[in-house]
Amino acid sequence: MFSFIKRKSRKVDSSTTPANTRSASRQEDHNTGSVQSSASASESKPVGLSSSLAKTRRGFADSMADFILGKKSINAAMIDDLETRLLSADVGMDATSTIIDALHNNLSRKAINNEAALHHTLAEVMKLILQPCEQALILDENTRPFVILVVGINGTGKTTSIGKLANFFKQQGKSVLLAAGDTFRAAAVEQLQEWGKRNAVPVVAQGTGADPASVIFDAVESASSKKIDVVIADTAGRLHTQDNLMEELKKIKRVLAKIDPNAPHETLLVMDAGFGQNALHQAEQFHHSIGLTGLAVTKLDGTAKGGILFSIAETLKLPVRFIGVGEGINDLRPFHADEFVEALLE
Ligand SMILES: Nc1nc2c(ncn2[C@@H]2O[C@H](COP(=O)(O)OP(=O)(O)OP(=O)(O)O)[C@@H](O)[C@H]2O)c(=O)[nH]1
Numbered sequence: 606m607f608s609f610i611k612r613k614s615r616k617v618d619s620s621t622t623p624a625n626t627r628s629a630s631r632q633e634d635h636n637t638g639s640v641q642s643s644a645s646a647s648e649s650k651p652v653g654l655s656s657s658l659a660k661t662r663r664g665f666a667d668s669m670a671d672f673i674l675g676k677k678s679i680n681a682a683m684i685d686d687l688e689t690r691l692l693s694a695d696v697g698m699d700a701t702s703t704i705i706d707a708l709h710n711n712l713s714r715k716a717i718n719n720e721a722a723l724h725h726t727l728a729e730v731m732k733l734i735l736q737p738c739e740q741a742l743i744l745d746e747n748t749r750p751f752v753i754l755v756v757g758i759n760g761t762g763k764t765t766s767i768g769k770l771a772n773f774f775k776q777q778g779k780s781v782l783l784a785a786g787d788t789f790r791a792a793a794v795e796q797l798q799e800w801g802k803r804n805a806v807p808v809v810a811q812g813t814g815a816d817p818a819s820v821i822f823d824a825v826e827s828a829s830s831k832k833i834d835v836v837i838a839d840t841a842g843r844l845h846t847q848d849n850l851m852e853e854l855k856k857i858k859r860v861l862a863k864i865d866p867n868a869p870h871e872t873l874l875v876m877d878a879g880f881g882q883n884a885l886h887q888a889e890q891f892h893h894s895i896g897l898t899g900l901a902v903t904k905l906d907g908t909a910k911g912g913i914l915f916s917i918a919e920t921l922k923l924p925v926r927f928i929g930v931g932e933g934i935n936d937l938r939p940f941h942a943d944e945f946v947e948a949l950l951e
């Protein structure tokens with residue numbers, strides 16, 4: 606059923622930015638102790654997905670419920686009203702048309718004659734659209750280290766997602782090493798080192814201005830000699846239009862291929878859901894330039910535009926590996942189409 610329950614908004618953990626400013630000379634941190642920063646994992650208990658998606662859900666599910674309330678039957682005008690709500694949640698034209706056509710079809714076949722039937726059909730169509738994108742990131746047991754190159758435009762949540770990913774893989778019993786490939790700002794290295802501490806995983810870094818390809822190459826070699834399972838490489842945020850910076854990513858890939866022709870084994874674009882349809886265009890350009898193998902869609906907790914997942918499914922057709930639903934260490938989840946739709950329509 607559509608939910609009328611308004612949930613409490615999440616308390617935001619804003620402590621991912623390190624306070625200290627250590628010098629960014631060449632260094633390799635091995636934080637293998639039990640160091641925990643002030644924002645320990647316990648501050649970030651997993652929250653129900655439906656709670657995290659409250660803003661998007663209110664965009665169409667709750668207001669749809671208000672609309673249906675008191676109406677005895679479902680009619681075409683109600684379905685058309687839903688179309689507007691889907692579009693404003695950034696579901697996009699293609700996916701919206703697919704959903705609305707299916708609903709009209711079912712209505713004319715008299716398959717939808719009450720709220721429950723409408724809800725059921727809507728959920729089924731939405732799940733069908735998203736299911737092809739549900740492709741988990743599975744580490745190949747024979748590939749060590751498995752190298753994940755994290756890319757995206759500025760501020761989408763790359764470094765934070767890397768911190769969460771380190772935690773995710775550690776919970777699976779994997780050893781992890783982080784590579785500070787964002788050499789643009791000293792603060793970027795420190796931010797990653799803070800996540801390294803929080804997860805008790807090593808961080809390979811060099812000074813500000815160092816060649817990112819060289820940092821990431823060193824990190825993978827170091828991980829290789831230590832038999833570490835996963836290397837996650839951070840990169841500086843960049844616009845898809847900055848050709849020189851896109852060339853830098855190509856160089857990182859070329860250099861990695863010298864160690865392992867299949868590396869990076871995952872090129873993960875971190876997209877901010879709040880950017881809506883613009884994020885789609887950016888993703889297309891990244892894909893065109895460097896070839897993406899997966900997406901992490903972040904900040905779904907902070908936007909009413911969670912419908913972007915449907916646009917991604919209809920246009921980009923890339924695997925959505927993870928969704929980000931908050932700033933805490935546990936706020937990154939593998940993407941499950943059915944769970945996502947159920948959380949939206951609950
Ligand atoms: N609410 C919310 N905030 C997030 C999420 N992911 C990241 N953030 C926040 O977004 C802000 C930017 O995150 P960063 O990880 O620094 O982003 P970035 O892509 O590494 O940024 P640059 O390195 O500057 O390009 C931080 O305040 C994060 O806490 C998310 O899923 N939900």
Ligand SMILES: [Mg+2]
Binds near residue numbers: 764765787842
């Ligand atoms: Mg960053």
